Amino acid sequence: xxxxxxxxxxxxxxxxxxxxxxxxxxxxxxxxxxxxxxxxxxxxxxxxxxxxxxxxxxxxxxxxxxxxxxxxxxxxxxxxxxxxxxxxxxxxxxxxxxxxxxxxxxxxxxxxxxxxxxxxxxxxxxxxxxxxxxxxxxxxxxxxxxxxxxxxxxxxxxxxxxxxxxxxxxxxxxxxxxxxxxxxxxxxxxxxxxxxxxxxxxxxxxxxxxxxxxxxxxxx
Amino acid sequence: xxxxxxxxxxxxxxxxxxxxxxxxxxxxxxxxxxxxxxxxxxxxxxxxxxxxxxxxxxxxxxxxxxxxxxxxxxxxxxxxxxxxxxxxxxxxxxxxxxxxxxxxxxxxxxxxxxxxxxxxxxxxxxxxxxxxxxxxxxxxxxxxxxxxxxxxxxxxxxxxxxxxxxxxxxxxxxxxxxxxxxxxxxxxxxxxxxxxxxxxxxxxxxxxxxxxxxxxxxxxxxxxxxxxxxxxxxxxxxxxxxxxxxxxxxxxxxxxxxxxxxxxxxxxxxxxxxxxxxxxxxxxxxxxxxxxxxxxxxxxxxxxxxxxxxxxxxxxxxxxxxxxxxxxxxxxxxxxxxxxxxxxxxxxxxxxxxxxxxxxxxxxxxxxxxxxxxxxxxxxxxxxxxxxxxxxxxxxxxxxxxxxxxxxxxxxxxxxxxxxxxxxxxxxxxxxxxxxxxxxxxxxxxxxxxxxxxxxxxxxxxxxxxxxxxxxxxxxxxxxxxxxxxxxxxxxxxxxxxxxxxxxxxxxxxxxxxxxxxxxxxxxxxxxxxxxxxxxxxxxxxxxxxxxxxxxxxxxxxxxxxxxxxxxxxxxxxxxxxxxxxxxxxxxxxxxxxxxxxxxxxxxxxxxxxxx
Numbered sequence: 001x002x003x004x005x006x007x008x009x010x011x012x013x014x015x016x017x018x019x020x021x022x023x024x025x026x027x028x029x030x031x032x033x034x035x036x037x038x039x040x041x042x043x044x045x046x047x048x049x050x051x052x053x054x055x056x057x058x059x060x061x062x063x064x065x066x067x068x069x070x071x072x073x074x075x076x077x078x079x080x081x082x083x084x085x086x087x088x089x090x091x092x093x094x095x096x097x098x099x100x101x102x103x104x105x106x107x108x109x110x111x112x113x114x115x116x117x118x119x120x121x122x123x124x125x126x127x128x129x130x131x132x133x134x135x136x137x138x139x140x141x142x143x144x145x146x147x148x149x150x151x152x153x154x155x156x157x158x159x160x161x162x163x164x165x166x167x168x169x170x171x172x173x174x175x176x177x178x179x180x181x182x183x184x185x186x187x188x189x190x191x192x193x194x195x196x197x198x199x200x201x202x203x204x205x206x207x208x209x210x211x212x213x214x215x216x217x218x219x220x
Numbered sequence: 221x222x223x224x225x226x227x228x229x230x231x232x233x234x235x236x237x238x239x240x241x242x243x244x245x246x247x248x249x250x251x252x253x254x255x256x257x258x259x260x261x262x263x264x265x266x267x268x269x270x271x272x273x274x275x276x277x278x279x280x281x282x283x284x285x286x287x288x289x290x291x292x293x294x295x296x297x298x299x300x301x302x303x304x305x306x307x308x309x310x311x312x313x314x315x316x317x318x319x320x321x322x323x324x325x326x327x328x329x330x331x332x333x334x335x336x337x338x339x340x341x342x343x344x345x346x347x348x349x350x351x352x353x354x355x356x357x358x359x360x361x362x363x364x365x366x367x368x369x370x371x372x373x374x375x376x377x378x379x380x381x382x383x384x385x386x387x388x389x390x391x392x393x394x395x396x397x398x399x400x401x402x403x404x405x406x407x408x409x410x411x412x413x414x415x416x417x418x419x420x421x422x423x424x425x426x427x428x429x430x431x432x433x434x435x436x437x438x439x440x441x442x443x444x445x446x447x448x449x450x451x452x453x454x455x456x457x458x459x460x461x462x463x464x465x466x467x468x469x470x471x472x473x474x475x476x477x478x479x480x481x482x483x484x485x486x487x488x489x490x491x492x493x494x495x496x497x498x499x500x501x502x503x504x505x506x507x508x509x510x511x512x513x514x515x516x517x518x519x520x521x522x523x524x525x526x527x528x529x530x531x532x533x534x535x536x537x538x539x540x541x542x543x544x545x546x547x548x549x550x551x552x553x554x555x556x557x558x559x560x561x562x563x564x565x566x567x568x569x570x571x572x573x574x575x576x577x578x579x580x581x582x583x584x585x586x587x588x589x590x591x592x593x594x595x596x597x598x599x600x601x602x603x604x605x606x607x608x609x610x611x612x613x614x615x616x617x618x619x620x621x622x623x624x625x626x627x628x629x630x631x632x633x634x635x636x637x638x639x640x641x642x643x644x645x646x647x648x649x650x651x652x653x654x655x656x657x658x659x660x661x662x663x664x665x666x667x668x669x670x671x672x673x674x675x676x677x678x679x680x681x682x683x684x685x686x687x688x689x690x691x692x693x694x695x696x697x698x699x700x701x702x703x704x705x706x707x708x709x710x711x712x713x714x715x716x717x718x719x720x721x722x723x724x725x726x727x728x729x730x731x732x733x734x735x736x737x738x739x740x741x742x743x744x745x746x747x748x749x750x751x752x753x754x755x756x757x758x759x760x761x762x763x764x765x766x767x768x769x770x771x772x773x774x775x776x777x778x779x780x781x782x783x784x785x786x787x788x789x790x791x792x793x794x795x796x797x798x799x800x801x802x803x804x805x806x807x808x809x810x811x812x813x814x815x816x817x818x819x820x821x822x823x824x825x826x827x828x829x830x831x832x
Contacts, residue, residue: 016235017471025471028243028523031555045555058230087523089243089471121227206226 001038001048001069003100004077006084007220010061014091015206019054025089026066032087035080038069052108052219053180053212056187059116061209065108065219067100074099098220106214113159114179115211116186117172120202124169128193128200130162141192154192157184171202179212222311222318228302236471237265238299240291240313244466244521246279247314248288255397257281258312258322258359260292261330262337263748268293269468270476272530273365274328277386279464287394290314290322291468294337295344297746303344310345319345323397325359327378329367332725333718333748335374339740342377349737351379351424356407364390368421369452369499370678370785373728373736375423380411383419383788384452385485387461392417412445419453422446426787428730434771436729436782451789452499456827458485458506465517469524478526478559479518481511483543487532488813488829490820491589492600492804493631495677496532498792501820502828503536503813508543515547519554527551528559535564536814544572551576561585565611570618583622583668584615590627590634591641597807598633600800605645612649613656621662623649629696630674630688630719632804639696642669643703650709669704670712671697673719676773677726678785679792681800687723687773690716717755721747723773729784732772735765793821 010022017025027047030037039045048069055061074080077097084094098105133139136155143152160176177184186207194202212219229235240247250256259278261268268274274291281289290312295303302308310319319325325347327338339349342361348354351361363371364382371381382389393414400410414420425446429437441448455461467479484505487497515527529537537543544560551558558576563569565584573584588608590596596603612623627642646669653665673693676685688696693716704711724732739761746752762769777783779798796819803810810818813829823830 013239013241014471016229016239021236021471021473025243025469028469028525031523031525032243032520034520057235058226090241203227206230 001071002073003048003067003069004074004080005098005100005105005220006066006068006094007096007098008064008066009093009095010055010059010064011091011093012060014089015058015060017091018057019051022092023049023051025092029084029087029089030068033083035083036071038071050108053111053114053183055209056185059186059207059209063095063209063211063220065212067108096220104217106217106219109181110214110216111180111212111219112178112182112215113213114177114209115213116175116177116207116209117164118175118186118190118207119205120171120173120190121169121205122171122200122202126199126201127163127166127171128197128202133193133196134158134161136196139192139196141188141195143188154184154188157182158189161189170205222308222316224308224311224316225306228299228306228308232299232302233296234265234472237293237296238313240316242471243469243523245291245314245468246282246289248282250288250315250317253288254286254401255288255324255394256317256322257287257289257324257326257394258292258319259289260319260325260327260338260341262294262327262334262341263746264296265293265470266472266474269470269474271328271330272480272482273330273386275467275480276462276464277390278468279466280387280462281390281394283462284391284394286398288314290317292319292325292341294341294746297752300340300344310341320347320359322359323401324362324393326362326364329363329365329371329374331748332367332722333753335725335736336740336744336747338374338377339736340745343740350376352376354379360407360410362393366496366499367726369788369790370726370728370783372423372730372784373725373732375730376733379407379422379424380414381421381423382453383421383450384790385455386453387455389417389419389453393420412443415443415445415447418451421450421788423730428784430729430731434729434731436784436786438782439784439787449787449789452791454502454791454825454827455485455504456825458504459510463510463514465514466521467518467524469522476528477524478528479515479522479524479556480528480530481515481518482506482530483511483534483537484531486828488536489533489602490600490800490810490812490818492598492681492800493589493628493674493677495680498679498820499790500532501790501792501822502825502830504828505537508539508546511543512546512550515550519550519556524556526557526559528561530561532562533564534560534562535569541568548572548576565614567614570614574618583624583666584620585624585626586611587626588645590631590638591643591645592638594807595631595634595638595641597809598804599631600804600810602809602812605648608645609648609652612652616653616656616661616665619662621653621664622666622668624668624670625649627669627671628674629671629700630693632674632682632685636696636699639699640703642671643700646704646709647706650706665708667709668712669700669709671700672714673716675719675723675726678783679790679797681797681804683727683783683797684777684779684781684801686776687720689774690720693719715750715753718747718753720769720773721755721758724769727772727784729772731767735761735767738765791822791824796820 038048052065138153139155157178164174165172187204190204361378368381415422425443486500486503589601676682697713742757
């Protein structure tokens with residue numbers, strides 16, 4: 001089996017397509033394209049395919065990764081990319097493909113950081129004090145888990161956070177936060193910010209993932 | 221174009237119901253076409269997207285150069301709330317255009333309980349409900365689909381109906397619209413033009429008078445262009461008609477999330493309760509070669525992993541063995557699993573199903589419809605108890621352990637004895653399983669007995685019949701509940717209040733339009749969804765409009781009564797229905813179309829099984 005890493009974008013029109021629906025979408029696209037995709041053995045063969053750090057519903061991204069196994073080596077990756085894009089619905093777009101045999105790239109389980117732009121609507125009056133926010137000892141928010149609501153300190157999960165762009169009634173934040181095995185949803189930082197600074201009237205709209213990083217090796 | 225903000229989309233369930241952009245959806249520039257058609261399915265996305273007729277007509281209309289067709293479904297109540305709050309009118313999925321900006325707003329009428337959603341959608345689209353209240357700027361509201369044959373309770377709301385199979389007639393209407401659009405003529409002129417097309421019904425061109433007791437006295441055209449009788453359309457040659465090579469592939473899962481390959485239309489059987497068995501006459505089938513080429517194209521264009529054959533009775537396809545042999549060869553090669561609904565169980569079909577369902581053995585469904593032989597003869601269900609038992613035996617020995625049995629209660633001439641015979645038959649199937657040696661059958665038997673309540677439908681031999689009242693249905697359900705206590709047999713039944721209301725709508729006349737409007741205004745919508753169905757509000761609507769629902773479903777009609785649908789001609793004669801009604805009473809079975817022509821009248825279409 002020859003494995004390849006696909007770097008792709010998820011744009012506005014398909015941002016509400018869930019992770020599972022996306023996987024089905026790719027599986028069907030690969031059938032449409034008649035690619036020699038490798039399949040798992042067993043009663044119910046599945047295409048060999050893995051997606052790194054599933055993106056939350058409602059978020060866009062300019063750098064998602066998936067690894068796909070093929071039964072035969074794919075010589076022309078530029079052509080494969082074009083053929084793939086021709087069978088994907090608009091909004092999902094393969095940017096580049098790399099051969100995992102030729103390049104040593106980080107395993108998905110070792111991805112630990114994500115960079116995001118976070119889009120927030122606010123009343124145009126009081127800006128949040130990010131320095132003060134980041135200077136706190138801890139940043140505790142209630143988080144829903146299988147066991148119910150519990151308080152979590154997300155401070156250690158935030159590596160960088162600042163206002164990148166300021167418009168009349170909207171703000172764009174930059175956030176470099178935990179992603180992967182330990183994952184922080186970007187909207188939760190805004191929840192926390194509004195909790196600690198009630199004078200800031202912000203509302204999370206959406207976010208865009210810019211990068212996935214592994215402290216072990218390059219991802220792509 | 222309407223912009224639906226992230227705030228709204230992220231706050232509703234399943235936002236991809238509203239975002240469009242699915243593979244194979246067609247987005248045409250509004251300025252590049254003459255006619256824009258909003259195809260509305262009056263139910264939620266997952267239901268509407270599962271409907272084959274819509275898929276066919278969507279791609280057909282978009283294949284016309286001057287026409288664009290876009291999809292619209294009923295927004296789920298959570299989305300409706302947001303739309304009202306943010307003043308967002310109903311929009312199409314493709315270009316997010318306001319529905320009121322289209323030339324045509326077409327509703328498909330698949331089941332009566334979706335009628336309130338039509339008003340709901342017009343309301344959300346800010347289009348006046350009544351055709352007489354709409355002006356020259358408003359779109360034409362049209363309907364089609366099986367319930368259009370008698371949609372008199374909607375007659376005040378829509379401008380015209382297309383009766384029968386839509387592939388040809390809808391293109392003729394589009395042609396007429398192209399000629400009319402910039403002609404400066406009125407909408408009424410357009411309706412007069414299309415009223416001359418066979419199959420077009422413009423309700424406002426007919427005056428209906430009533431006797432004092434509410435029965436119809438006369439239905440008379442009031443313009444010269446309107447035909448005294450409107451005859452349904454059929455497609456004579458299914459091998460030549462348009463069938464899409466593409467299907468829209470939704471992102472989320474829908475009810476029927478697979479390729480649907482239509483193998484024939486109509487049914488040779490003539491079960492007397494079944495409207496589909498009459499309105500789609502005569503049976504016409506597609507050639508195996510046509511089907512195989514469609515199947516290949518659809519696999520290639522959709523990437524679906526599953527395909528299902530579609531027809532009213534798969535086993536009645538004449539070259540089924542030959543065809544399925546070639547088809548399974550293809551589906552196996554393409555790694556597509558094949559499902560074969562409505563198959564009669566015999567050695568051939570068991571073998572076939574074992575071949576195609578290698579992995580999972582899903583349940584098998586039998587529809588004896590009645591428990592007793594006497595009642596099966598009344599309804600012309602041409603099977604006997606031995607057939608059911610033999611089929612069950614074959615299925616159990618073939619490895620199936622999950623069998624569903626479908627029945628109906630409330631059929632004409634039914635006695636308690638007939639009702640109890642349902643339990644007897646279910647127990648016989650149970651016994652059949654237990655008589656098979658353990659090493660020759662699968663473990664964990666599950667028999668589901670599903671009982672629905674009979675609804676007399678127009679254009680059937682039972683169109684004159686009285687429907688059981690709600691309490692009577694419930695009494696009969698309770699009779700069965702007491703009998704079916706075995707752990708391996710589960711008993712399911714339909715809500716009888718829904719069936720009663722469906723009985724009223726099915727044989728409606730125009731006077732029910734105001735009840736529908738009142739019920740909608742009281743808050744009725746999504747009536748086919750248990751969690752939204754409000755029989756109390758319907759009751760109030762009937763009372764406030766001074767209309768007794770019993771008049772429609774609790775009355776045995778005389779042979780010479782003029783029906784509200786008397787001016788609609790499906791090609792099967794009233795004389796035939798009357799003789800079938802007599803045959804039902806005398807428990808006489810009528811042979812199927814391939815055994816012997818029963819002279820129903822469908823030969824008038826010059827095609828199909830009548831001329832095989």
